[in-house]
Amino acid sequence: MDDFLAARSQMALSLGFHIIFSCIGMVMPFFMAVAHYYWLKTNKDVYRNITKAWSKGVAIFFATGAVSGTVLSFELGLLWPGFMKHAGPIFGMPFSLEGTAFFIEAIALGFFLYGWNRFNKWFHWVTGVIVGISGLASGILVVSANAWMNSPAGFNFINGQYLNIDPIRAMFNKAWFSQALHMCVAAFAATGFAVAGIHALMIIRGKNILFHSKAFTIAAVFGALAAIAQPLSGDISAKDVAKRQPAKLAAMEAHFHTEKKAPLVIGGIPDEKEQTVKYAVKIPGLLSFMAHGNFNAEVKGLDSIPPENHPPVAVTHYAFQVMVGLGMIMLCIAVIYFIAFWKKKQWLQSKWLLRLFVFATPLGFIAVEAGWTVTEVGRQPWIIHGIMRTSEAVTPMPGIVYSFYIFTAVYFSLACIVTFMLYRQIKMVGKLYDLPANTSPLTDH
Incomplete structure (x- = not known):
């Protein structure tokens, strides 16, 4: 492994590790707030217990996310001094604002964790x-x-110089x-699906059913609503990519030839040498419609882009297929859940429905990792x-491969520690909040 590949691999490892904690840190506090609200309105101890249990999980993931996020910065x-030399002054604003949001989050979390019976309840x-x-x-600022x-956006690139910098335009770029x-x-x-699957x-297993x-x-409703909304947000994102990054769209779909009525490719094995996709299911015209809103629209293929500017097609295509496939599975489970919630209450007490959520526990995070692979590799x-170019930004310092090995060991160790802490936390929930198994069916509200 050369230093360039080692630098990219280390960044990919760090991002892939951190993004899990970022997602949980963005979302779990809302679950916690809903449970807390129910306790304040109903005065049922079960909601207070859920709030306290989830708040400990939030604290664990906040601490781990802070460490992994600091490493990334x-x-x-x-690893990329050439990039930061020019890009730092342009998009430094969202990073500085992200730091402010992080400090507010840390202070608020401290108030919440130590504020029980000390503050006004609201x-x-x-x-x-x-x-x-x-x-x-x-999270939004980092994504920006x-x-x-x-x-x-937010600058003019003239004769190799970055001039007329506008941080506001850079932050609110078209993407x-x-x-x-x-x-x-x-x-x-x-x-939502991960938390619902664990519960x-x-x-x-008959543990603390109430x-x-x-x-x-709470978790299933959040996760199911998001799973239903995700294809809509994906459509907006895909149309944006089609306009700004036709090479990425072509790699996502393994679309080698520019054509009208371009087919949507489902599955398949791309052959970059032959510029074909084997064993794929193709739906005529659907890619044109999804990218441009017109079944007859022309979609640029990789043949219209210089070969030296082609993304890795296979990796991008497979990651995109994984993301979409898992998203559709979660969408189907979400639809089934809401049918049960509104029309078929008896399904809520069925183990087959619970097993669907157990099966789906890791799917969302696998889809997130695949989506970021599409974004970065594409x-x-x-x-x-x-x-x-990425090759122009990498550090000239040698020995990056050893840094990659060390960070791999560190992240693996950290993942084991977090897994152990969560496992212990789940066992503690069973001891602290145990109730007779027959006190509440799933339909109890």
């Missing part, structure tokens, strides 16, 4: 809401910086809304789309 300067609830809002704002890499929307909805879907497993059924309902060979 250092890696930008250490002020205490508000601090929890602020944790969620500031975490969500933090990434969107700038896909849609550079920021579609990327931020898609990421936020994905975070709610992934976290569903506990219900199947506690876990209430928690399951932009290659550019680190700033159309302006700076």
Whole structure:
């Protein structure tokens, strides 16, 4: 492995690790706030217990996310000094605002964790809401910086110089809304299904059915609503990519030849040498419609783009197919859940429905990882789309491969520690909030 590949691999590892904690940190506080609100309105102890249990999980993921996020900020300067030299002054604003949002989140979380029986009950609830809002704002600001890499704005690039810098235009570039929307909805879907799946497993095992059924309902509603909204946000994002990054769209769909009535490719194995896709299902005209709103519209293929500017087609295509496929599975489960919630109440007590959520526990986060792979790999060979190549930004320092090995070991160890802490937390929930298994069916509200 050369240093360039090692630098990219280390950044990919760090992003892939951090994004899980970012999603949970953005979303779990809202689950916590809803449970807390129910306790304040109903005075049922089960909701207080859920709030306290979830708040401990939020604290664990906040601490881990803070560590992994700090590492990422250092890696930008250490691994990609050519990028930061020019890009730092342009998109530094969303990063500085993200730091502010992070500090607000930390302060609010401290108030919430230590404010039980010390603050006015509604002020205490508000601090929890602020944790969620500031975490969500933090995520949006980071995505805005990434969107700038896909849609550079807020400067003039003249004779190799970055002139007339406008940080506001850079932050609110043409890609920021579609990327931020898609990421936020994905975070709610992934976290909702993961949390609901864990509580569903506990219900199947007969552990604290009252506690876990209430928690399951809150998480499942959030996750199901997000899963239904995700295809809509994906459509907005895809249309934006079609306009700004035709090479990325072509790689996502393994679309080698420019044509009208372009087919949507489902599955398949891309052959870049032969410029074909084997074993794929093709739906005529659907890609044209999804990209441009017209079944007869022309969609640019990779043949219209210089070969040196082609993204890695296979990786991008497979990641896109995984993201979409898992998203559709979650959408189907969400539809089934709402049918049960509104029309078929007896389904809510069925183990087959709970097993669907248990099966879906990791799917959202796998889809998130696949989506970020599409975003980052599909932009290659550019680190700033159309302006700076990734190879031009990497550090000249040798020995990056050893840094990659060390960070891999660190992240693996950290993942094991977090898994152990969460496992212990779930076991503690069983001891602290245990209730007779027959006290509440899933339909109890």
